[in-house]
Amino acid sequence: MRHQDERPEAPWAATNRPPMGWNSWDSYGTTVTEAEVLANARFLAGHDEGVLAAAGWDTVVVDIQWYEPTARPGGYNDDAPVLFDDHGFLQPVPARFPSSAGGRGFAPLASAVHDLGLRFGLHLMRGIARRAVEADLPVPGTPYRTGEIADTSSTCPWNSDCYGLRHDHPGAQAWLDAMVDHVVGWGVDFLKVDDMLAPYHRDAVEALSLAVRRAEQRHGRRVVVSLSPGTELSLAHLEHLREHADLWRVSDDLWDRWPDVEAQLGRMARWAPHSGPAGWADADMLPLGRIGVRAERGEPRHSLLTTDERRALLSLWCLARSPLFVGGDLPTSDAATVADLAHPGLLEVAHRSGGGRELLREGPTGAETAVWGAATPDGATRWVGVFSTAAEARRVRVPAAAAGLPGAPDVVVDVWSGERVPLASAGPATGGDTVLDVEVPAHGVRLLRLGTRAHSGTPGPEEHTWQG
CATH class of the missing domain: 2.60.40.1180 (Golgi alpha-mannosidase II)
Known part of the structure; x- marks a missing residue:
């Protein structure tokens, strides 16, 4: 079990602000490249003399399928090929992330992001890659094989990349510990882990929590844990979530449609009273600016939300103390959206308010x-x-x-x-x-x-x- 006093200091320990940053999903879906990640990181760090980073927008997250060489806009490939090493740990595609060539993984990209004064985040799926299970690879430090530790009946309903783990098997935690340690060793500060909450995988949440705690102790730094998606997430899980994660989604993916924003008024009315430094209820990414460049949904566009709808979204997220992760491609987003993200009066609500x-x-x-x-x-x-x-x-x-x-x-x-x-x-x-x-x-x-x-x-x- 993970206890807060055993962990390194949280990024928000000296402030009251929720986690904030940029995520590749709304713009690039499964296809983001190293150049695009760096362009957005440099924008966060340098735009208008660093006004965004100074306001708390300090984390850059590479979302799903960075390991999939045939990834495409508009959805997922069934039984997709994925890149992994001799232990079944997923690896970035060098064609999209050139600095990862030669087995360097995300270490060079994470270092480049850190050099900008920002944190580096990465998306993972629950469990272990199907292809690694089929390869029946050795589990590091154990007599077990990857074919033994997978629960092939436990699959994600919307992505076929991974099987769940058999958490009653001793090799499963050993593999997960080694995999998380490997990823944190790249310099990852933020893990967004998907297919955890719908349905609620209590055993997977606890196993991930233990693996992250062990990696933190080994590497001597804090790793923020974000769980998703939050379809019909119940408040009955609140204390378990607070013990094992830092933030958790309370909805499916949110897009640039007013009904999506309106629905969050009710969801956040339930969750906001419980959101704060003990754990942040996440109303999802901000589909603002230029999105849909090569995304899961829609054509390239500037967010279809009106100015008033955009400001309603931002106001609700800040009043409700939701994490703030913008999904638009920042270098090509409109100036009015960027100005709203940096608006000092809005961010005062996010940083200073409570209750x-x-x-x-x-x-x-x-x-x-x-x-x-x-x-x-x-x-x-x-x-x-x-x-x-x-x-x-x-x-x-x-x-x-x-x-x-x-x-x-x-x-x-x-x-x-x-x-x-x-x-x-x-x-x-x-x-x-x-x-x-x-x-x-x-x-x-x-x-x-x-x-x-x-x-x-x-x-x-x-x-x-x-x-x-």
Whole structure:
């Protein structure tokens, strides 16, 4: 069993921010190349004098099938060929990752990412490659073979690359320990491990946790563990997840469609109260900027979400304390999207707030109002997000009490625009309570900062980061 006090310090130990970075999936699906990974890493590190990296966008993740030489856009190849070594450990395709040639794996790419001041992440599937099982290779340090440790009845419903492991067999943990140690030895700081939660593979979660802990102790550094996908993930697993992982998805893949974003309002209402440094509930990647370049779904495009939908997504993710991993190809994404990712007022919510949760939800399906609140631990600064799922702009009046406010705040600022927002006078309809009276755009949000300071930027030196 993994215990937090046995592990090296987490990346967020000195801050309150969730994990943040870039992931190749939304742009490149199974086909990303080393050059594309490095281009996005350099953008994170260097754009506008490093504003993104300084704001916390510090992890670069290579997603699925980096080991598949025939990988293509638009889906997976059944029973695909995969590259692996003499122990059955998957290896990057040199045609796409030239620096991996000669058995160097991802060590050179991880080193290049580290040299930019960033962390390097890698996708793994649950279990062991089918082709490695068929080859019946030796399990390092044991008398067992890969053909003995695989559970050939345990397969992923959407990808045929791997079998599950027989976790009741002593060779299974030995192989997993050696494989994870091998990958961490490349310089991997972040593992996104798929086919873990739908259905919930309790034994696989625990075995991975043990393998990662052992690798951390051997290499002397922290490895962040992300589990996915989260189809119908139940809160009944919360304590088990907190013990064995750092973040976990709560949905299937999210794409640039308003219904996908709207559905997360309900999911995150369940999960946000439990998200924080003990474990982060992940609302999935941000399908923003230029996506679909060679992806699983759709043609090359700039995200089909409108500006208001994009800002509603970002506001919800930050209020709910979700990890933030953008999927767009950053060097070719539009400037407005990149500016929103670096918006200091938005990221102040992600970095400084706590207790984010839904406070009010009312109205018919397709025209609901959802009100979210969050605050600094001393309550001096509060944020309120007023979301509308309606297809047209509309005026929304929210009593201050319903927005979680004990009284009228001194200052109300729209985070996105920086403009002061006047409070409506109390009236009989609200029982004499002060109200927030705001115009909310279609499929949009008004994200409001309430407190005694009028600025919507990053906290000053006197405003210490909350570590609770």
